[in-house]
Amino acid sequence: MQMDLDKISNLPGHIIDQILSNLSITEAVRTSVLSSKWRYKWATLPHLAFDNQCFPVSSQDHAILKNKLVNIVDHVLLLHNGPIYKFKLSHRDLLGITDIDRWILHLSRSPIKEFVLEIWKGQRYKMPSSLFSCHNLIHLELFNCLLKPPLTFKGFRSLKSLDLQHVTLAQDVFGSLISSCPLLERLTLMNFDGFTHLNIDAPNLQFFDIGGAFEDISFENTFCLTVISIGLYVNVGNEKRRAYANSSNLVNFFAHLPYIRRLEVQSYFLKYLAIGIVPRKLPTPCVHLNYLSIRINFNDVEEVIAALCLLRSSPNLQELEVLARPEEHATMATFTNCWEDNHCSLPFNQLRQVKIVGILGIKPELNFINFLLLASPVLETMSVKPASINGGWELLKELLRFRRASMQAEIIYLDP
């Protein structure tokens, strides 16, 4: 009788795995107490995740908590039976312990495909060499780690997604890592150190997100790259501009990015791009660029010129976001209104949404807004959010006066 009513215990193993995968590891292991059939159903789970959600946060002594966690992971790994495809370890109290080495060694014996390790506090955790023998890895995500692969390391042949944040890598390690992962599609690099020259040679790369301190960046064979977000967190010194007077960062940057669709230029990267010769227009326009977001200092003439070049080269832009970086008032040299004469020759036939944030209401900014309004015949909304309340009123008064090329255009003023 009981047997007929129990519809769940006899479901196929892969379905039970799927059901248990939707539970936290604690809940999944708890099912071992339900009945004799369920004693080891959890043990074949292909995905194991030990994170803050899995373990109840209790205000106990730190050492005790750490020991508990180590104990738990040890037991689960030991009782587990079958291949492990995904493993995630990210708990705030799991820091700087060498047990992780042991666990990674155990995992390297499984055909592991996804590995996520986040060390919340403490110094960089040196990844053991056994990590580099996980040849089936498809996704690797590390936070606060140090990578020093053994000399025999030939790359992750199957790696498609790499996410490194707060990591330390030597320059050559970085270079060889990227070039030895031929299938790489997604690359995220945030707050790294140990390398400053970024040469991205990745034929299958589609998504690139980087934020950190670097000296230069270049792309090679990146014909699939469509989404880029780059943030240069250090201010580019003015002497650099003089040094590179003969080259053009802007042109070089876009030389290998013919299919770019979304671009975010953050922090000081526009300043970096403005180094060297900035042409009126790029040699080949970015015909696929739909979305552009730039962090710009309207007081810096060269940045403004670079932005203008970029806009001129993006005829199919649909959405534009402009974030003002209103410091460095000192570089307010004489500048002409470089925007004025341009709107007729290059209308943005697709531009529908514009977002402007953090402006002060100074002349260059207003000129820019005016230019946009005149050059966007299909504009639908433009939202403007000043940096502070001061001068907001003046800004509004100016905004009201501007003529608009688009009849549907709405200008939305947002309070700071």
Next chain:
Amino acid sequence: MSEVDMQVIKPEMMKSYIWLQTADGSIQQVEQEVAMFCPMICHEILQKGMGSSKNYAISLPQRVNPAMLSLILDYCRFHQVPGRSNKERKSFDERFIRMDTKRLCELTSAADSLQLKPLVDLTSRALARIIEGKTPEEIREIFHLPDDLTEEEKLEPLKNSTDDPRIRLLNRLYARKRKELKERDKLKSVEAEEDRVDDRSVDDLLSFINGGNGEVRKFCFTDSKGVKTSKGKKKNRRRKDPQKNASADESVESHEKDSNCLNFICHRTEVDKLRPHPGETSKLPDEEDEAFAHKVEFDDGDIDDEIDPALKEEIDREVEDFARRLNSDWPERMQEILSLGQERRPVHFFH
């Protein structure tokens, strides 16, 4: 017919249908685009050319009964329409999975056999949500799972982190129960050994019976019969013969003290039964066999059925009483600790 006419007629009349047959033999027609949403059916149509007529109906896997098929087709009918927004689909899904747990499990199984992954994902998530956050008892009740883990697997001490005296008491009680269980096990193994070791001749044993009753002797059986009927133990479990119970109760008291008593008591009832046949010596060989077989069943049955459950019941009652007492004093906290304890039991490391 002119071209225009054909174009007008086409959409409605030319809609193609697929024939599907469920394991119970019933056949039905389904719109092709709806059925094709299931990869398994799609495969049958495209690769094997099945389903175009009643004779060539596609045989669906056994796990798909007509009720489940109907649900699955409802799902397919909605989702195969291309123009729907994600929001619409999501709200349909949420309404769709509102069904009792039993059907949800059956649906998962059926969808899996038709390789309809989105529906399997949906139902798996729903089942996980049902399991989430519930105590083992609640989960067992919902899914009708037998509570058949051995007692030792469940009887693990509650973590007494706060040195609570009530928990200490409970742990002590559990320890006592475990000890009793261990002794019982030891006893079982001792008797089993004795079963095997004994090789007295049949005549010896017979003479005992014929000689009358009252003599207390160790009365164990040769193992061949014992072994055979040990399989019958399971059958005997169900039998609750009141007569047996009576004897069992008596033996409960004496069980721990003297294992001989057990045999004596069983033997006594057997002797009563056998008394009518003392004179028929020629028949005895057969009857002995029967008697012995019967007795062995009886015996083993008694050891497993009658003594254990009674003792078990008593101990269960003790624990329940204690728990009730605790609960009435300190309801909330104790419930929490008890339920936590039960959850944690087989999984040491979560203490």
